[in-house]
Amino acid sequence: MLRFLRHTIDRFVIQDTSFKFLYDRDDSGEVVSLDCETTGFDPWIDDVISVAAIRIKDNRIVTHAAFTALVKPEAEMRPEAMKVHRLLHRDVESAKPMAEVLPDLLRFIGSRPILGYWIDFDMSMLDKYVLHHLGVRLPNERIEVSKLYYERKYGDAPQGTQLDLRFEAIRGDLKLPPINQHDAFEDALLAAKMYVILKDMKQRGVRIARTSGIGGVNAGEPPRPVHGF
Amino acid sequence: MPQSFDSRNPPFDRLDAAEIDQLRQALDVGYFAPGQVIIAADQPAQFFHVIIKGLVEERRDGEVDHVLEAKDSFDARALIHGKPGSAFVAAEETLCYLIPKDIVLGLTQNNPAFGAFFYSEISRKLDALAQSREGQGVESVLRARISEARLQPAVFIAADATIKEAAMAMQDSHTNALFVRDGQRVGVVTGMNLAKAVLNKAKAATTPVRDVCHFDVVAVDKDDFIIDALLLMTRHNKRRLAVRDNGELAGMLEDIGILGLFAGNSQLIPGRIDRAKSIADLETTASDIQAQVERLHRQGVKADLIAEITSDLNRRLFAKLFELTAPKSILSKGCLMIMGSEGRGEQTVRTDQDNGLLLAGPVAEEDLTAFRKLFTSALERLGFPPCPGNIMVRNPIWSMPVEDFIRQVKGWVMTPEENTPMYLAILADAIPVGRNPDLLARAKSALFDVLRGEKIHMAHFAKAIDMFAGSGGMLNALMSSVGREDAINLKKAGVFPIVHGIRSYAIEKGIADTGTLTRIEALAAQGALDGDMAKELAGAFRYLMELRLRSQLAAVKHGNPEAEADIKPSTLTTLERDLLRDALRVVKEFRELVRAHYNLRMF
Known part of the structure; x- marks a missing residue:
């Protein structure tokens, strides 16, 4: 309800009317898998340095027309983050700043639902820019892949069952081939693969077996999304 | 753009970096729910599919022919040839790369090595594959x-x-x-x-x-x-x-x-066989012949050629052993029959001995008794395991005067019993050793005449092609218990149906050759077998022999002779699995042809 109100207000508040399409009714039947690599974990301080978005139409992941961009960050790239995403200063030097990337990205996404792993983080990263340029937050519906997985795997689990919702754990459980993580495109593609599988399982009412005793693969460790920041 | 698309997976390993890039740019990823039809039979495909995860069944006439797994691709025929054929159905949750048709077509035209994978004929595919293997011999x-x-x-x-x-x-x-x-x-x-x-x-x-x-x-x-x-x-x-x-x-x-x-040392072996003065002299030579099989295989010599070299040497060995073990009476009146795969010249690793003795007339009973024992045990000593069906000189029904033998053969045809179809098949492949080859010629022409005399006899004979029907489904069992893989028996699923179908045709057309490949050639020359079918059968047969030899050598190495014809699809590369699929498809088509030809549905 709060979201609805905020969207209704935002719709009139939006500064650049050429982006009103964000509030159009979405009848594309598509969703967009999104992933950002960032300079760090704090949306207020850190910047996006690469972003990938892949449309999913029905059961087809349209990789051939994906959106990918490197972004020149405003914040300094920190060495520990560089070790993870392996993008160096010179890689992003020639990239466009977010102000130039954002319009294309938003047009690519449109009003489609946005899908991702720990999608709230990616969205809050983007919202920082969107808020700055348009004066609103992204109104798109969010689909959290780990939530879909949770429903299929732990939805009927007894209390106290240890959860393992790590991206890598979900990948392994769904028997998807390993990827080079922390590459925005590959991460978005992996989330998209998880989505089409989990969505179909849900439709068919199929659950994922919980085998290896309490706690699954990663007993003892608290559930903690580890994201390619 | 997915970097995770594996460019080392055949046939994509034949593409250069720019081509791989072009392909990656054009890829999509498709998801298919269990039971979903990915490509319908008789419908041209829009994409070439490469499985990322999951299992896909290839179905033909409602039967599951094959099950494809991760890294397998489908289907060149649906894509390029638009041939009506199999349907492809997801057996479990399946993700595939989807490569658009026009991209694949463009690549096949610009890159012949890649294009070879998409040939519809297994014979052409194998040639293309063989070229890439040249040079391995020297290195080994x-x-x-x-x-x-x-x-x-x-x-x-x-x-x-x-x-x-x-x-x-x-x-x-x-x-x-x-x-x-x-x-x-x-x-x-x-x-x-x-x-x-x-x-x-x-x-x-x-x-x-x-x-x-x-x-x-x-x-x-x-x-x-x-x-x-x-x-x-x-x-x-x-x-x-x-x-x-x-x-x-x-x-x-x-x-x-x-x-x-x-x-190989094949040029030295005949001389050593000629010089042998005792069975003991032949022992090392016999084991040299066997050791050579492994070496030739390692050097990349094709299995049919290895079989030819080996059979040639083995025949000399049989001839010498016959000379060394037979008394004068049997040498002058007898004809040794070498039968079964050895007669066809298709034995590489020794499986068993199938042999017999025809006599122009009666010989002294003690000569015969002594020879029966001696010859069979001598062969065993040379490393030829005894025949489980007892089709050996040792067995009196396989060593007798030719007139009696012909009477017996006619009986086998007229009143078939459990083992008689196998007896007839083994005899049909016999070749003579010794001074009286005409004895075998008489026996065989009697066999051919009586079989060809009545359609029903021919049909009874050909019917054995269905003996192992149903084992032709590659990976059927994989379905029932995912993860527990069943081996394919190459002999039952592939080699035997080709050998027996061709043998039946050859008898019907009066072709005297015994080798399967020569018979195929002769049948095609007569027009009894369609030229394309002949080429495909020969290609499939060669490939199956190749895999069979590999499984036999592995079985010998691991001391597991029962597994000599078994191959586990997971031990094959994607390309080899694809070729095996092609070969088994040819076998299936041929089996249908034979069934129709002899009206076997009647039985």
Whole structure:
């Protein structure tokens, strides 16, 4: 309800009317898998340095027309983050700043639902820019892949069952081939693969077996999304 | 754009970086729910699919023919040839890369090596594959150990011995070089050294070898590589090297011995068979023939060629053994029959012995009894396991006067019993050994006549093609228990149906050849077999023999002879699995053809 109100207000508040399409009714039947690599974990301080978005139409992941961009960050790239995403200063030097990337990205996404792993983080990263340029937050519906997985795997689990919702754990459980993580495109593609599988399982009412005793693969460790920041 | 698309997975390994990039740009990923039809039969496909995860069933006429797994791709036929054929259905949750049709078509036109994968004919695919394997043979030889080459024995002679004595020693030991012991020194003297000393330098035959030998002996260790020996020979300009085993001189390696590793020693074996004076003499030769199979295979010689070389040598071996074991009465009146796969010339690794004896007339009972026992056990001693069906000289129903035998064969045709169809099939492939080949010719023409006399007899004979029907489904079992893989029996699923169908056609058309490939050629020449079908069958047969040989060698190596015809699809590369699928599809089509031809649905 709060979201609805905020969207209704935002719709009139939006500064650049050429982006009103964000509030159009979405009848594309598509969703967009999104992933950002960032300079760090704090949306207020850190910047996006690469972003990938892949449309999913029905059961087809349209990789051939994906959106990918490197972004020149405003914040300094920190060495520990560089070790993870392996993008160096010179890689992003020639990239466009977010102000130039954002319009294309938003047009690519449109009003489609946005899908991702720990999608709230990616969205809050983007919202920082969107808020700055348009004066609103992204109104798109969010689909959290780990939530879909949770429903299929732990939805009927007894209390106290240890959860393992790590991206890598979900990948392994769904028997998807390993990827080079922390590459925005590959991460978005992996989330998209998880989505089409989990969505179909849900439709068919199929659950994922919980085998290896309490706690699954990663007993003892608290559930903690580890994201390619 | 997905970097995770595996460009090393055949056939994509034949693409260059720019082509891979073009392909990656065009890829999509598709998801298919269990039971969902990915490509319907009789419907051209828009995409070439490469499985990322999941299982896909290839179905034909409602039956599951094959199950494809991760990294397998489908379907070249639906994409390029638009041929009506199989349907592809997701067996579980499946993700595939989708490569658009026009991208694949473009790549096949610009890159012939990639394009070869999309040929519809297995025979053409195999040729393309074979080209990429050339050169492997040389490499494997260079990496062989010196001990694997045929070494001359180390024969020593004292330095005081005369040229004449040295020549005698060479003759006795069948070598042309000797080690010469001179106190602490060891030298080498060769036949050529002796000849030159006597002929060119007019030295007396009584000259001590010390004066004509040389002491700059170059030695290698028996565990060194052949490449090391070749380098030393080149560096020191030597045609012979001394070979040490634990520091002791153990033999000599000649350049011709290395040649033998490349070409096999087949040229030496007939001579050794001819010289054999006892069964014991034949034993090493028999095991050499067998060892050569493995070596030739390692060098990349094709299985049908290996079978041809091996059969040729084995026939000489049989002939010699017959000579050595048969009494005069049987030699003069008898014809040894070599039957089954050995008769077809298709045996590489020995499975069993199928043989018999036809006689022009009665011989003394004690001669026959003794020979029956001796021949069968001698063969066993040479490494031919006894036939489980007892189709051996030892068994009186397989060794008798030809008139009686013909009567017996007619009985097998007229009143079939459990084993008789197999007897007839084995006999149809027989070849003669010994002085009376006409005896077998008579028996076989009687068999052909009686079979061809009545359609129903021919049909009864051909019916055995269905003996293992149902085992043709590749990976059927994988479905029922994912993860627990069942091996495919190549003999039952592939080799036997081709051999037997072709055998039936050959008998019907009166073709006397026994080899399956020669029969196929003859049938195609007569027009009894469609030219395309003949080519496809020959290609499929060659490929199945290749895989069979591989599984046989593995079975021998692991001491697991029951598994000699089994192959686990997971041990094959994607490309090999694809070829196996093609081969089994050809087998299935052929089986249908034979069924229709002999009206086998009636049974």
